[in-house]
Amino acid sequence: MHLPTFRFRQQLEFLHGFKNEFNLKANPLDESDLEHKEKDKHLYCKACNNKITNENQKIAMGGKIENTFFNPHGNLFQVCCFKEAQGCHIVGVSSSEFSWFPGYSWQIVNCLCCQNHLGWLFSKGLKTYFFGLIITRLKQK
Numbered sequence: 001m002h003l004p005t006f007r008f009r010q011q012l013e014f015l016h017g018f019k020n021e022f023n024l025k026a027n028p029l030d031e032s033d034l035e036h037k038e039k040d041k042h043l044y045c046k047a048c049n050n051k052i053t054n055e056n057q058k059i060a061m062g063g064k065i066e067n068t069f070f071n072p073h074g075n076l077f078q079v080c081c082f083k084e085a086q087g088c089h090i091v092g093v094s095s096s097e098f099s100w101f102p103g104y105s106w107q108i109v110n111c112l113c114c115q116n117h118l119g120w121l122f123s124k125g126l127k128t129y130f131f132g133l134i135i136t137r138l139k140q141k
């Protein structure tokens, strides 16, 4: 009469396996959830609180995410590069003069809401572009 014991063990193994599977699935989910929260950091216009971009849009250009540049007038800018910046409004025509990123043309970008100058759009052709935004004109909430 070993049958009930055998069945009981099968059930245990089944339940145990199910539990393990559940744990295996639960942990990575928790981690990715945390990671998602960690990366979900919006950046806002310091002047008017308009949502400009997100920390997770940061990219390294010229080997660095943050760069320090002087414009031809001798003004110093700390510029951070972003893939997208939906709160920006692109103004004027593109120029390749004094471009900080070789091969890229630039256009001024302002805040969509208050028109404060936030940085530049750097583009190469129609599909390759990134935003270089002045760090001191952005803030986290």
Ligand SMILES: [Zn+2]
Binding pocket: 045, 046, 047, 048, 049, 050, 111, 112, 113, 114, 115, 116
């Ligand atoms: Zn603004």
